[in-house]
Amino acid sequence: MAYFVENRRVRWYSVQRHVKVEEMTVNSGMELHQAIYQFYRTQIQFGLYQYGEKLPSLEETYKRFHTSLDTVNPAYHRLCQEGYITISKKSGAKVAVRYGPEQIRRHVQTFYAERRESLTDISRCIWPLLGQAQCLALKTGSLNAADLEAFADAGSHSAILTVWRVLDHKYGNLGNELLMRLIRYLYLYFYGSFWGMASDERLHEITLKQLRTAAALCLEARWGELPDVLRVIQEEFYRSLCLFYRENITPEPFCRQVAFSWDAYKKSSQLRYSLAMDLLTEIGRGVYPVGSYLPSAQRLSAEKGVSVSTVRRAVSLLNSVGAVKSSRPLGARVLPPSQSADHCDFTQPDLRRRLLDVAESLQIFALSGKDVSALTLTSLNETSLFSWKQYLLDLKSRGLSRRVIYASLSLISRDAPSQTLRTIYSELLRLLFWGNPIEALMRDALKDPLFFVSGLDRMTAALERRDADGFSSTLEFLLIHELRRTVEVLLGLGIREAGNILIPDINNEWKTMNTWR
Structure with a gap:
């Protein structure tokens, strides 16, 4: 098989490229030492590191992961305890298991058969989710001549590695830690598992060619051409993934599928955030109405499967x-959202970080909302389209036009044609519940309540015409406007990190709110 390690040329290519995957796993949403362990275990099982070969040293690994020796040590020691490697001061970490071609084939077959649906789904939705973020990242931190020199040779395998390092660095210009965690998690889950196995020369050649073209466009500030160039790369990944499955993975109709999941707070030290967010969601849905009391810490501990101390820390965060x-x-008595700012402790560090999560979530929505909403709308049948329109009309009749953004994102997270998009949008939507005190502060300062009425009217009319572009462009404008106002409030509260969050430009059609009044 051309994709597997018995082809030494392909194996060398794959191992040379593994640095990119390592660099994209920092803060991936899981405990980092677990991510390092899983990455190297899979590399060994796939034969990309063979018996007797050395893994990167502990020092090399923690530098590549931009982490600490204390994080890397547990990963290596777990690999050692489970017999995958041996560790010595003289020789470092060496692979201790010997897999034959058939064992490697079975490892690869099992891994990819169990992830056929999720990997295919992720490959289709990467562009609508991250395409605009990538374009904006390159636009605000354009490549320079030094960057270009690193991949001037079209035949160099390390050239692609360098480009990915550049792109990883450029995403940092968006000032969004949450987005970086999401991107690294997606790369770990998708590119990290597939890129090392693919020996599709067409994929490699087209990827390098398009990235070189993108770099040239950046140098010439030809931003309008950038999306079409970058989109080709993602289309090639999808084509190559389908080819890989067709040529190398035997269909298993009853195979248990490993579903894609993402939680913004997966670390054990962040359980209180997940629990607090769950409780906020339940409060918002009326499970715990205004004026009622939350269950006792002991009862919540039993219901949620967490310790009493975690419950108490979560409730303390809800107080703040x-x-x-x-x-x-x-x-703990549930307060009306309108009173949240009055009872909010804006000096509390945990709360200030969670308020940043709101702004960062809004930036992700602002960068992806247009493409994701258009994709979702074009997939709806007439019944679903009618239900969207009725939902928005109901908001207007109840005087809740300010809820149009949240309502639209809710509908998208329910009806998006991709499980990956539904999962990510649902999680980001939950993070917006931290923003009740921000909303209360903005409500007092809002000078033009007709702004949201006008936006809702435009979106309803677009649904009537089945105009996906009109709906999605209006939603994008509202999201950018909401992001800008949120950042302004956070800066007013002294949360200086909010100033790092890059706010996208509003399309020319929506340059001023005056046209909406």
Whole structure:
């Protein structure tokens, strides 16, 4: 098989490229030492590191992961305990297992058969989710001559590696830690598992060619041509993935599928954030109505499967965000969202970081909302389209036009034609619940309530015409406007990190709100 390690040329190519995958896994959403362990274990099982070969040293690995020796050590020691490697001061870490071609084939077959649906789905949705973010990242941190020199040779395998390092660096210009965690998680899950196995020369050649073209466009500031060039790369990945499955993976109709999942707070030290967000979501849905009391810490501990101390820390965070007010002996009483700012402790470090999560979520929505909403709308049948229109009309009749952004994102997270998009949008949507105190502050400062009414009217009319572009362009404008106002509020609260969050330009058609009044 051309894709597997018995082809030494392909194996060398794959191992040379593994640095890119390592660099994209920092803060991937799981414990980092687990990500390092899983990455190297898969590399060994796929034969990309063979018996007796050395893994990168601990020092090399923690530098590539931009982490610490304390993080890398547990990963290597777990690999050692499970018999994958041996570790010595003299020789470093060496592969201790010997897999034959048939064993490697079975490892690859099992891994990819179990992920056929999720990998294919991710490959189709990467562009609508991250395409505009990539374009904006390159536009705000354009490549220079020094960058170009690193991949001047079209035949150099390390050239592609260098480009990915450049792109990883450029994403940092967006000032969004949450986006970086999401990107690195997606690359770990998708590119990290596939790129090392692919020996599709067409993929490699086209990827390098398009990236060189993109670099030239950046140098010449020809930003309008950039999306079409970068989109080709993702289309080639999808084609190559389908080819890989067709030629190398035997279909298993009843194979258990490993579903894609993403949680912004997966680390064990962040369980209180996940629990607090769950409770905020339930409050928003009326599970715990305004004026009612949350269950006791012991009951929540049993229901949610976490410790009592985690529950107490989560409830303390809800107190600081102004969602509840605790008092003895009654417990935590749910407060109206309109009062959250009055009871909010904006000096609390945990809360300030969560408010940044709101702004970062809005930036991801602003960068992806147009493409994702257009993709979703074009996939809807008449019944679903009618339900969207009725939902928005109901908002207007109830005087809730300000909810048009949240309502639209809710509909997208429910009806998007990709499981990956539904998963990511649902998680990002939950993060917006941290923003109740921000919304309360902005509500007082809002001078033009007709702004949202006008936006809602435009979106409803677009649904009536089945105009996906009109709907998605309006949603994009509203999201950028909301992001700008949120960043302004955070800066006013002294949360200086909000100033790093890059706000996209509003399309020429929507340059001023005056046209909406």
